[in-house]
Amino acid sequence: xxxxxxxSVAVAGASGFVGxxxxxxxxxxxxxxxxxxxxxxxxxxxxWRACDLYSxxxxxxALRGVDVAxxxxxSMMPSSRLFQGSFHDTDLLLADNFARAxxxxxxxxxIYLGGLVPAEGYVSPHLQSRQEVEAVxxxxxxxxxxxxxxxxxxPGGSSFEILHALVERLPWMVLPRWxxxxxxxxxxxxxxxxxxxxxQSSAFLGKTFNLVNGxxxxxxxLLRKTAVGLGQRRLMLxxxxxxxxxxxxxxxxxxxxxxxxxxxxxxxxxxxxxxxxPVEPVASLVKYTRFEDMLAETLRxxxxxxxxxxxxxxxxxxxxxxxxxxxxxxxxxxRFISNTYLAWLPSFFRAIIRxxxxxxxxxxxxxxxxLPWPLLILELITEASDNARDKFNIVGGLLSKTTxxxxxxxxxxxxxxxxLAAIHGFEPSLPWMxxxxxxxxxxxLVMHSFGRYLARTNPRGESS
Numbered sequence: 001x002x003x004x005x006x007x008s009v010a011v012a013g014a015s016g017f018v019g020x021x022x023x024x025x026x027x028x029x030x031x032x033x034x035x036x037x038x039x040x041x042x043x044x045x046x047x048w049r050a051c052d053l054y055s056x057x058x059x060x061x062a063l064r065g066v067d068v069a070x071x072x073x074x075s076m077m078p079s080s081r082l083f084q085g086s087f088h089d090t091d092l093l094l095a096d097n098f099a100r101a102x103x104x105x106x107x108x109x110x111i112y113l114g115g116l117v118p119a120e121g122y123v124s125p126h127l128q129s130r131q132e133v134e135a136v137x138x139x140x141x142x143x144x145x146x147x148x149x150x151x152x153x154x155p156g157g158s159s160f161e162i163l164h165a166l167v168e169r170l171p172w173m174v175l176p177r178w179x180x181x182x183x184x185x186x187x188x189x190x191x192x193x194x195x196x197x198x199x200q201s202s203a204f205l206g207k208t209f210n211l212v213n214g215x216x217x218x219x220x221x222l223l224r225k226t227a228v229g230l231g232q233r234r235l236m237l238x239x240x241x242x243x244x245x246x247x248x249x250x251x252x253x254x255x256x257x258x259x260x261x262x263x264x265x266x267x268x269x270x271x272x273x274x275x276x277x278p279v280e281p282v283a284s285l286v287k288y289t290r291f292e293d294m295l296a297e298t299l300r301x302x303x304x305x306x307x308x309x310x311x312x313x314x315x316x317x318x319x320x321x322x323x324x325x326x327x328x329x330x331x332x333x334x335r336f337i338s339n340t341y342l343a344w345l346p347s348f349f350r351a352i353i354r355x356x357x358x359x360x361x362x363x364x365x366x367x368x369x370x371l372p373w374p375l376l377i378l379e380l381i382t383e384a385s386d387n388a389r390d391k392f393n394i395v396g397g398l399l400s401k402t403t404x405x406x407x408x409x410x411x412x413x414x415x416x417x418x419x420l421a422a423i424h425g426f427e428p429s430l431p432w433m434x435x436x437x438x439x440x441x442x443x444x445l446v447m448h449s450f451g452r453y454l455a456r457t458n459p460r461g462e463s464s
Contacts, residue, residue: 005200006030006067006068006108006109006199006200007030007031007067008030008031008032008033008065008066008067008068009026009030009031009032009033009066009067009068009069009070009199010032010033010034010035010062010063010066010068010069010070010107011023011026011032011033011034011035011070011072012035012051012053012069012070012071012072012073012098013035013071013072013073013074014034014035014036014048014072015034015036015038015040016072016073017152017154017156017157017158017188018072018113018152018188018191018192018195019034019072020156021154021188021189021191021192022070022072022191022192022195022196023046025192025193025195025196026195026196026199027043027044027045027046028045029196029199029200030045030199031045031047032045032046032047033047033049033062033063033065033066034046034047034048034049035049035051035053035062036048036049036050036051037050037051037052038050049062050062053073053094053097053098054093054094054097054321054424054425055097055424056097056100056101056384056389057384059097059098059100059101060100060101060104060105062101063101063102063104063105063107064105065105066105066107067107067108067109068107068108068109068110068111068199069098069102069107069109069110069111070110070111070112070113070195070199071095071098071110071111071112071113071133071137072113073091073094073095073098074087074091074129074130075087075090075091075094081318081319081320081432082319082320082321082436082440083320083321083322084320084321084322084323084324084440084443084444085321085322085323085324085422086125086323086325087125087126087129088125088126088128088129088132089323089324089325089420090323091129091130091132091133092129092132092133092136092325092413092418092420093323093411093413093420093422095132095133095136095137095413096136096411096413096414098110098137099136099137099139099140099142100140102140102142103140103141103142107142108142108143109142109143109144109145109199109205110137110140110142110143110144110145111144111145111147111195111198111199111204112133112134112137112144112145112146112147113147113149113191113195113211114130114131114133114134114146114147114148114149115127115130115148115149115150115268116148116149116150116183116184116210116212116273116274117130117131117148117273117274118271118272118273118274119274121271121272122270122271123271124268124270124271126268127268127271130148132414132418134146134208135414135417136413136414139414139415139417143205143206144206145198145204145205145206145207145208145209146207146208146209147194147195147198147208147209147211148208148209148210148211149186149191149211149212150183150184150185150186150210150211150212150213150273151183151184151185151186151222152185152186152187152188152191153185153186153187153188153291153294153295153298154187154188154189154294154298154301155188155298155301155302155303157188158257160298161255161257162251162255162257163222163223163226164226164230165255165256165257166223166251166255167223167226167227167230167232167234168230168232169255170234171234171235172234172235172236172237173223173234173235173236173237174236174237174238174239175220175223175236175237175238175239176239176241176242176243176244176247177239177240177241177242178219178242178244178247178266178269178270179218179219179220179223179238179269180218180219180220181218181219181269181270181271181272181273182216182217182218182272182273182275183217183218183219183269183271183273184212184213184214184215184216184217184273184274184275185212185213185215185217185222185291185294186211186212186213186286186288187213187287187288187293187294187297189287189288190211190213190285190286190287190288191211193285193287194209194211194282194285194286197281197285201281203280203281204281209278209279209281209282210274210276210278210279210282211278211282212274212276212277212278212286213278213286213288213289213290213291213294214276214277214278214286214289215289215290215291216275217291219269220236220238221291222291223236224236225291225292225295226295228292229292229295229296229299230299244266244270247266248266251266318401318427318428318432319405319425319426319427320406320423320425320426320427320428320435320440321422321423321424321425321426322422322423322426322440322443322444322447323420323421323422324420324421324422324444324447324448324451325418325419325420325451326410326419326420326421326447326450326451326454327419327451327454327455327458328412328416328417328418328419329412329416329419329454329458330415330416330417332416332458333387333388333412334385334386334387334388334389334390334410334411334412335385335387335390337390337410337412337419337421337454338390338392338410340454341410341421341450342355342357342364343355344450344453345366345446345450348446348449348450348453351369352368352369353366353367353368353369353375354366354367354368354369356374362379362380362381362382363377363378363379363380363395364377364378364379364380364392365377365378365397366378366397373397373398374396374397374398375397375398375399376394376396376397376398376399376400377394377395377396377397377400378392378393378394378395378408379392379393379395380392381393381407388411388412388413388416389409389410389411389412390409390410390411391407391408391409392407392408392409393406393407394406394407394408394423394426398429399428399429399430399439400426400427400428400429401427401428401429402427405425405426405427406423406424406425406426406427407423407424407425408421408422408423409421409422409424419454421447421450421451423443
C-alpha cells in the first residue's frame with residue numbers, strides 16, 4: 001500500500017446502480033470525485049466532474065488529483081444515434097482510456113467491479129469482456145483490485161428489476177435449460193461495504209476476490225423465491241430447450257427492458273458460475289447470506305412507481321460511433337497500422353479512392369478520382385498519439401457536416417493483445433437515411449476487409 005493513505009477517490013459510473021449506493025458510503029471517509037456525462041450538484045465531500053470516457057483527454061482531466069479510482073462501468077447500451085460495434089469492444093476502449101488516465105495522473109490504485117467467471121465450460125461474451133477489462137487494468141502498471149461479483153440485488157438494479165417484473169407480470173412461465181445454470185448473488189449494501197474497504201485496506205491491493213454470498217442459486221430458484229416473497233402463486237413449466245433467442249424476446253416483452261441490456265445478461269445466465277464461499281477480507285463484510293433476506297430488504301426499500309406525464313423525447317444527436325476489432329499485431333505499433341490503412345485503402349477501392357498526404361504535413365485527404373473536392377480530411381493529432389494510439393481529427397470534406405467534431409483512431413490495448421479502429425462523434429452531411437444505407441455499411445465493410453488484410457499479411461506481426 002502507498003505510504004500515504006488515500007484521501008480522494010474517483011468513481012466512474014457514479015450515477016449508476018452501484019455508484020449511487022457507494023458514493024454516500026465513501027463520502028463519510030474520503031473526498032469523492034464522482035464522474036459522469038451529466039454531473040449533478042456537488043454535495044458535502046462529493047465533487048461531480050463531467051467525464052466522457054470515450055475521450056482520452058476528458059478522462060485524463062477528470063482524474064486529476066485522485067488517489068484511488070473505482071471503475072463500475074459496463075457499456076451495454078448505445079451511446080450515439082448510430083453505433084456500429086459491440087459492447088465488448090467498447091468496454092476495451094473505455095477501460096484503456098481509464099487506465100491511461102490513471103497512469104498519467106499517478107493514481108495509486110484501480111478498483112474494478114467485474115463479474116464471476118466460470119472455471120470451465122461456456123463463457124459468455126459479457127463475462128469474457130469483463131476478463132478483458134481486468135487485463136487492461138492489470139497491464140497498466142497501476143496496482144489493481146478486481147472484485148468479481150455475482151448478481152447484485154437491490155432496489156434499482158437492472159438484473160433484479162427484470163427478475164421482479166417477470167414474476168410480477170407473468171402468471172405462468174416456461175423455464176428453458178439456462179434457468180438451471182448455477183450462479184450466486186450479493187446484496188448492494190455488501191458490495192458498497194467491500195468497495196469501501198478495498199480503498200482502505202492493503203489486504204485488497206493487487207488481488208482478485210469473488211464477491212458472493214456463498215449460496216448456490218439457479219435462475220429458477222430466484223424466480224421461485226421471488227414469487228414467494230411477493231406472495232404470488234406462479235406456474236413454472238420446465239422446457240428442454242437451449243436456445244436463448246425466444247427467451248430474450250420473451251424477457252424483453254414482459255420486463256420492459258431493452259434488448260441491448262437483456263441479450264448479454266441472458267447469455268451470461270447460460271454459464272455455470274463458481275460455487276464458492278467468500279473469503280477474508282470479503283467474508284466478514286458480507287451480511288446478507290440468504291437471497292430471501294436480500295429480497296425482503298429490497299422490497300422494503302422499493303419506492304412506489306408513480307406515473308409521470310409523458311414527455312416528448314429530444315431528438316438524438318446526428319452522431320456516429322463505430323468500433324471494430326482488428327487482429328492483434330504484437331510486433332507493430334499504432335503508426336504502422338494507420339500507415340498501412342492509408343496505403344491499403346486505394347487498392348481496396350481499385351483506384352476509385354485517392355489518398356493524398358503532403359510530405360511533412362499532418363493532413364490526409366480522401367477523394368474520388370476525378371472529383372476536385374475531398375470527401376474527408378483528417379489531421380493527425382501528434383500530442384494525442386503515441387506508440388499505442390494514432391488519432392486523426394476529422395476536419396472537413398464533403399461527407400462531414402462539421403469541421404470540429406469527430407475523430408478516427410487506431411489503438412493497441414493491454415500490451416498489444418488487442419487492436420481497435422474507431423470513429424467517434426462523426427456527424428455525416430448526407431441525409432440520415434441515405435447515410436444509413438450507403439456510407440455507414442461501406443465503412444463497416446472497409447474496416448472488416450482491412451482486418452482481414454492485416455490478418456493475412458501480418459499473421460505474427462510481420463511486415464507485409
